[in-house]
């Protein structure tokens with residue numbers, strides 16, 4: 001792969017490093033999560049430091065060196081998402097989305113759907129007028145589907161029986177019938193309307209999510225189910241990713 005290349009990216013995280021540098025976590029469509037150092041960007045005369053804030057959608061030049069961090073040499077703003085950064089509710093829900101992306105995105109892993117979801121979610125949060133929790137739920141359930149944990153919502157995930165008013169298993173990743181509940185210790189009761197809403201959120205475009213006619217109580221139920229489901233699988237995925245990255249690091253040190 002080219003050592004210097006251009007890509008669009010979303011800034012997920014920013015940490016100060018040394019006197020004047022920042023270390024960034026970026027999400028790119030074809031390279032997944034990229035750790036990059038932007039040198040000198042905290043100096044007042046920096047040409048592009050201000051464009052590299054969390055939430056920013058940018059067009060960047062990156063250079064792959066020997067180390068684990070790539071070097072960012074240029075940045076142009078595509079969209080700054082100032083509307084998300086300057087409103088507390090938008091900021092806190094947007095930050096939760098970026099945090100989850102930072103935890104699930106893999107390095108050197110092309111995933112244009114994940115990038116598309118990230119961008120659509122930032123647009124939805126920027127445009128929303130109040131129901132940020134529902135937008136975050138839609139983001140979470142779509143993200144889980146993209147990374148391989150699409151919840152099974154049409155029949156019992158274990159035996160395939162049709163289910164009405166059942167349980168949701170975080171571990172099995174879907175609804176369970178009464179007979180299968182006993183075999184799974186990670187179940188939470190879930191109502192039929194909540195299952196319907198999860199299905200709606202999976203199918204809806206991000207821009208439509210805020211306008212779906214759910215009541216507030218069902219938004220809370222959906223958020224509760226997703227919180228357990230995300231926590232259950234993202235934790236194990238993180239461990240898997242750390243293992244892979246450590247293994248990759250060990251390989252590159254041996255070279």
Ligand SMILES: [Zn+2]
Nearest residue numbers: 156159177180
């Ligand atoms: Zn069953």
